[in-house]
Amino acid sequence: MSDIGLLHTVGAARAFCEAARARGETVGLVPTMGALHDGHLSLLRRSVAETGVTVVSIFVNPLQFGAGEDLDAYPRGFDDDVRRCAVEGAAAVFAPSVAEMYPQPPVLSLDFGELSARLEGARRPGHLGGVGVVVAKLFAIIGACRAYFGEKDWQQLAVVSRLAADLSLPVEVVGCPTVREPDGLALSSRNAYLGAAERAAAAVLHGTLRAGAALIEAGERRTAAVEAAMAEVLATEPLVGPVDYACVVDAATLAPREPLAGELRLLVAAHLGAARLIDNLGATVPT
Numbered sequence: 001m002s003d004i005g006l007l008h009t010v011g012a013a014r015a016f017c018e019a020a021r022a023r024g025e026t027v028g029l030v031p032t033m034g035a036l037h038d039g040h041l042s043l044l045r046r047s048v049a050e051t052g053v054t055v056v057s058i059f060v061n062p063l064q065f066g067a068g069e070d071l072d073a074y075p076r077g078f079d080d081d082v083r084r085c086a087v088e089g090a091a092a093v094f095a096p097s098v099a100e101m102y103p104q105p106p107v108l109s110l111d112f113g114e115l116s117a118r119l120e121g122a123r124r125p126g127h128l129g130g131v132g133v134v135v136a137k138l139f140a141i142i143g144a145c146r147a148y149f150g151e152k153d154w155q156q157l158a159v160v161s162r163l164a165a166d167l168s169l170p171v172e173v174v175g176c177p178t179v180r181e182p183d184g185l186a187l188s189s190r191n192a193y194l195g196a197a198e199r200a201a202a203a204v205l206h207g208t209l210r211a212g213a214a215l216i217e218a219g220e221r222r223t224a225a226v227e228a229a230m231a232e233v234l235a236t237e238p239l240v241g242p243v244d245y246a247c248v249v250d251a252a253t254l255a256p257r258e259p260l261a262g263e264l265r266l267l268v269a270a271h272l273g274a275a276r277l278i279d280n281l282g283a284t285v286p287t
Contacts, residue, residue: 004085005092007055010101010141013094017055017142020091025052027145029171031138034058035075036084039179039187043148046176048089051146056085057094057138059101063130075189094141106133112159118254119267120155120278123244128159135160136167144170152178152186154265154280155254178279180206186279193275201239202277205268208233208246209281212266216248216283221259223248226266234270241271251282261285 007013017027028047032040047054058081065071078095085093110132112121121128139147147164149157161173179187184206185199194202212230220226230246249256251263267280 004082004090006082007092007094008096008100010096013055013092013096013141014143016092017053017145020053021144027051027142028054029138029142029145029147030054030056030090031135031147031149032056032058032081033060033074033189034081035077035189035192036081037179037187037189037191039150039152041084041088042179043150043176044085044088044090046174047146047148050174053091054089055092055094055142055145056081056090057142059094059096059134061101061130061134062098063102063106063133064127065130066124066126069124070190075192101134101137108133110136110163112162115162115254116155116159118249119245119247120269123269128155131156132159132163136163139164139169139171146172146174148174148176150178151175152188152279154251154267158252158254184210186277188277190275190277193273195273198239198272198275201237202272202275204234204237204240205270205277205279206281208268209266209279212246212248213281213283216260216264216285221261221285223256223258223260226260230266230268234268239272241273244269244271244276246270248283262287 020027028051030043030047060074082093110129116128157175164171164173183203185202208230211233212226215226215229226248234240234243246268248264248266251265264283265280269278
């Protein structure tokens, strides 16, 4: 296990990255909220392979949690997270306190327009704006870098990519494939909330996405037909609670397309017991 730097202040993180770039190193950033799993580690490994110095941020961002959500209960395991980062070759962990990141309550708010109006934006008001604020701060602190995000949070990836582009930030946002369990369940820190029966049932989310994608591949071009097929698959699992959405949209804009064409994304969000899980899958209709 290599030595790893622990950075707890904005100044220390900024100085660390500036020194790395002054040596001619490329900086990689892996933003996380901790409770690291193999999905996070896949981002870390890619950053280590593609950049000279990788910084993993661990910060549970209160701005992206709404009233009644799981901020206090969100899984945490800092010492184990740092050990995993060191084993995988990260150069440093940036782990600020809430007071360090937000010395005073932010008055800034970010609105990503139609890109954040649907799906997670509609179900979790303020969530994507809160993601945008913390990511903007991380990009400002870390500076020029390659930033690695998983595709599992597809809408978040779209928002972060647009943030970097619209503000001309010196950051290359790199989307990385979702890491899955053998039964298809996407890795997530919130999987820790699942009981044994719920864990077995959770595989239906990936099955739902695959059913919709298979229908598109077979030639179906009607959005309603694909979404109805997805809903039917979800309905086969009695442990699935409220379904927030099961839909197919344009991959870039997240807007509906009719007829289905081009690069598409199938997305699902549903509750199983105490867990709210999301997942997505790509599909392509040749144009």
